[in-house]
Amino acid sequence: MSTSLRPVLSPPETELSPELLRKLHELMVKGRLLEERLMQMYRQGDGYFWIGGPGEEAFNVPLGLLIEKGRGPQYDYCHFHYRQSATLLAMGADPIDSLRMMKNTATDPYTGGRNFSGHYSIREWNVVPISSPIEVQYAMAPGTAIAQKRIAGGRGITIVTGGDAGTAEGDFASCLIWSSRPANPLPVLILVTNNKWGISTHWQGQHGEKRISDRGKAFGIESKTIDGNDPEICYRELRGAMEYVRSERRPFLMEAIVSRLYGHSSASGANRVNDEADCLQGFEHRLEERGLLTRAQIEELRARFAAELQEAHRKVRQEPMPEGRTIFDHVFSDRDLVRERP
Numbered sequence: 340m341s342t343s344l345r346p347v348l349s350p351p352e353t354e355l356s357p358e359l360l361r362k363l364h365e366l367m368v369k370g371r372l373l374e375e376r377l378m379q380m381y382r383q384g385d386g387y388f389w390i391g392g393p394g395e396e397a398f399n400v401p402l403g404l405l406i407e408k409g410r411g412p413q414y415d416y417c418h419f420h421y422r423q424s425a426t427l428l429a430m431g432a433d434p435i436d437s438l439r440m441m442k443n444t445a446t447d448p449y450t451g452g453r454n455f456s457g458h459y460s461i462r463e464w465n466v467v468p469i470s471s472p473i474e475v476q477y478a479m480a481p482g483t484a485i486a487q488k489r490i491a492g493g494r495g496i497t498i499v500t501g502g503d504a505g506t507a508e509g510d511f512a513s514c515l516i517w518s519s520r521p522a523n524p525l526p527v528l529i530l531v532t533n534n535k536w537g538i539s540t541h542w543q544g545q546h547g548e549k550r551i552s553d554r555g556k557a558f559g560i561e562s563k564t565i566d567g568n569d570p571e572i573c574y575r576e577l578r579g580a581m582e583y584v585r586s587e588r589r590p591f592l593m594e595a596i597v598s599r600l601y602g603h604s605s606a607s608g609a610n611r612v613n614d615e616a617d618c619l620q621g622f623e624h625r626l627e628e629r630g631l632l633t634r635a636q637i638e639e640l641r642a643r644f645a646a647e648l649q650e651a652h653r654k655v656r657q658e659p660m661p662e663g664r665t666i667f668d669h670v671f672s673d674r675d676l677v678r679e680r681p
C-alpha cells in the first residue's frame with residue numbers, strides 16, 4: 340500500500356537504558372500475544388466481537404509506562420479509544436481481565452461482562468469508560484482538564500486518544516478549540532494514532548490537510564507527527580510532550596503514524612495483513628543487532644506468555660456469565676429510582 344505520509348523524525352536525544360528497552364519489548368510482546376489470544380477466542384466462539392490494537396504497541400506501551408495513574412484530578416485522566424490494550428498492560432492491568440471482557444463474564448472488572456472487548460473502564464486509574472461511538476472522548480477531555488487546571492500545583496494531565504478518521508467529527512474540533520482558548524488553555528495531551536484507515540475508507544481520499552497535527556497550528560497548539568512504529572522515538576517524544584503539558588499547563592497535539600495489522604475488527608475478518616510495517620519485528624531486529632536480546636530469549640519470552648494466556652483462557656471459560664438482574668447495574672446513577680418509574 341502506498342502512502343504519502345512521512346513521519347517527522349525526532350532529533351537524536353539521550354539513549355534509553357537497556358533495561359527500559361527490554362521492558363518496552365516485553366510489554367510489546369505481551370500486548371501482541373494478548374490481542375492474538377483475544378482474536379482466537381472470538382474465532383472459537385468465546386466472544387462476540389473483537390477490536391484491538393495489534394500494530395500500535397510501539398506507541399501504546401510507552402504511553403502506558405509514562406502515565407501517572409491514580410484516582411482524582413491530581414493524577415492523569417485517560418480518555419482512550421478501543422485500541423488501547425497494550426497501554427493498559429503497561430499501566431499494570433492483568434491480561435486475564437481482557438479475556439474476561441472478551442468472554443463477557445460476570446468477573447470482567449471493567450464492565451461486569453456487559454461491553455465489547457477493548458472497552459475498558461477503571462475508576463481507580465481515571466480511565467474513563469471507552470465509548471463505541473467514536474470521538475466523543477475528544478469533547479469530554481477538556482472537562483477533566485478544566486478540573487485539573489483549577490488545582491493549584493497539580494501536575495495531573497488529561498490524555499485523549501483516537502483514530503485518524505474520527506478527526507473528521509466535530510468532537511475533535513471542540514477539543515482543539517476548548518483546549519487552546521487564550522483565556523484558559525488546558526493541560527490536554529491530544530493524541531491521534533493514524534493507521535491510515537477508517538474501517539474501509541483510506542486516509543488519502545479524505546484529508547485535505549497534509550498532516551493531522553497541522554490542524555493544531557491554527558489554534559497555537561504545539562504539534563508534531565512522529566513515527567509510531569518506533570518505540571524509542573515514541574517513548575522520547577511522549578515523555579517530552581507530557582512534560583510540556585504537565586509543567587506549562589497547555590495542550591499538545593501529537594499524531595503517530597502506526598500500522599493496522601489485523602484490519603479494523605472481527606467485523607472485517609481480523610486477518611493478518613502483510614503490507615504494513617510490524618513494529619515488533621523491527622524492534623526485535625534492532626535489539627538483536629545491539630546484542631540486547633538473543634533470538635532464543637525472544638522465543639522463550641513468547642512461549643512463556645503464550646502458555647500463560649492459554650491457561651488464563653482455560654480458566655475464564657469456566658467463569659459465570661452475568662445474571663439478568665444486573666442488567667441496570669452501573670448504567671444509571673440511581674438504579675432504584677429507575678425501577679420505580681411507571
Ligand SMILES: Cc1ncc(C[n+]2csc(CCOP(=O)(O)OP(=O)(O)O)c2C)c(N)n1
Pocket residue numbers: 422471472473501502503504505506534536537538603
Ligand atoms: C459516531 C460514530 N460514527 C461511526 C461509527 C462507526 N465506526 C466505528 S470505528 C470507525 C472508524 C474509525 O476510524 P479511526 O478514527 O481512524 O480509528 P481506527 O478504528 O482506525 O483506530 C467508524 C466509522 C461509530 N462507531 N461512531
